[in-house]
Amino acid sequence: MKNFTSVEDINDLQSMIKKALEIKENPLAEPNKGKAKTIGLVFLNSSLRTRLSSQIAAQNLGLNVLILNASQEAWNLEFADGAVMNSGTVEHVKDAVEVLNQYCDIIAVRCFARMQNKEDDVNESILSQFLKYAKVPVISLESATRHPLQSFADCITITENWPFDRLTMNRKPKVVLTWAPHIKPIAHAVANSFAEWMQNMEVDLVIANPEGYDLDPKFVKNTPVFHDQNEALKDADFVYVKNWSSFEDYAAIPEVKGNWMLTQEKLKFTREAKVMHCLPVRRNVELSDEVMDSENSIIYQQAKNRIFSAQTVFSEILDELSS
Ligand SMILES: NCCC[C@H](NC(=O)CCC(=O)O)C(=O)O
Numbered sequence: 465m466k467n468f469t470s471v472e473d474i475n476d477l478q479s480m481i482k483k484a485l486e487i488k489e490n491p492l493a494e495p496n497k498g499k500a501k502t503i504g505l506v507f508l509n510s511s512l513r514t515r516l517s518s519q520i521a522a523q524n525l526g527l528n529v530l531i532l533n534a535s536q537e538a539w540n541l542e543f544a545d546g547a548v549m550n551s552g553t554v555e556h557v558k559d560a561v562e563v564l565n566q567y568c569d570i571i572a573v574r575c576f577a578r579m580q581n582k583e584d585d586v587n588e589s590i591l592s593q594f595l596k597y598a599k600v601p602v603i604s605l606e607s608a609t610r611h612p613l614q615s616f617a618d619c620i621t622i623t624e625n626w627p628f629d630r631l632t633m634n635r636k637p638k639v640v641l642t643w644a645p646h647i648k649p650i651a652h653a654v655a656n657s658f659a660e661w662m663q664n665m666e667v668d669l670v671i672a673n674p675e676g677y678d679l680d681p682k683f684v685k686n687t688p689v690f691h692d693q694n695e696a697l698k699d700a701d702f703v704y705v706k707n708w709s710s711f712e713d714y715a716a717i718p719e720v721k722g723n724w725m726l727t728q729e730k731l732k733f734t735r736e737a738k739v740m741h742c743l744p745v746r747r748n749v750e751l752s753d754e755v756m757d758s759e760n761s762i763i764y765q766q767a768k769n770r771i772f773s774a775q776t777v778f779s780e781i782l783d784e785l786s787s
């Protein structure tokens with residue numbers, strides 16, 4: 465694995481999940497694998513889970529970890545080619561990445577959608593510059609259109625919670641990615657990425673969202689989309705709750721009829737579905753306290769699995785560096 469920015473960067477998802485579950489059994493099995501190597505974790509946006517789980521994963525492998533909370537601690541970066549930098553930005557991303565090349569064996573970066581210009585976000589205007597200027601492997605810690613370490617952790621979590629003998633069960637789990645309300649425009653990365661990874665799993669995926677909130681067709685592909693949440697939830701085994709803004713009318717939040725917050729009442733339509741969310745979650749807006757704190761929730765397990773998705777990816781990249 466050279467870089468890790470999408471599901472396209474892995475060869476075999478099932479063997480990656482197997483490896484992650486082995487790492488989970490014994491996370492300290494290879495304490496010197498990353499010895500004398502340095503990973504730089506660069507955050508252009510806020511984080512709790514990604515920052516801490518990546519740090520734990522790197523430390524478990526003996527990597528040196530540099531963390532730059534760039535939005536708060538570093539110089540204001542310029543991303544435009546040929547910019548005359550006589551205003552607010554202090555350092556060009558080209559120079560920043562060239563310097564990171566001097567310090568790091570792996571560069572990991574979080575660069576959310578800026579939600580100002582659809583083309584910029586769809587074309588990954590920030591991540592693409594890291595990929596262009598980096599001379600070392602680049603890992604996405606969530607970019608404008610994808611959150612691959614989250615989606616990989618989601619695959620691990622679904623696998624752990626669908627342990628039945630698939631042959632005797634004779635059916636795939638039904639997984640529903642449902643839109644949920646929010647108070648402000650939210651990016652598409654988590655939802656896009658979840659759809660993309662689920663399309664590579666042995667599951668029946670459906671997406672539920674209100675009219676006006678269809679995701680980018682590039683990510684939806686042939687996944688069935690329901691505009692009636694209750695209909696989509698019927699017989700679900702897993703319900704993944706997530707807000708996103710309009711893709712078509714980019715970053716708009718058109719009015720929604722009815723209440724899309726996930727409640728225990730709505731779970732009655734499901735097969736006692738397990739509930740998932742990437743966190744952070746707006747309680748009693750996206751889902752009710754009752755759901756969040758119920759036996760159905762596997763949300764903290766998902767957060768824990770962020771360690772093992774990251775450790776598996778770092779481990780694969782270290783294998784590549786030493787080959
Ligand atoms: N990294 C996981 C999710 C990040 C982001 N959430 C947020 O921006 C929440 C912000 C808020 O709730 O105000 C998202 O959903 O794409």
Ligand SMILES: NC(=O)OP(=O)(O)O
Nearest residue numbers: 511512513514742743
């Ligand atoms: N799920 C997730 O990526 O959380 P953070 O934004 O806190 O890293």
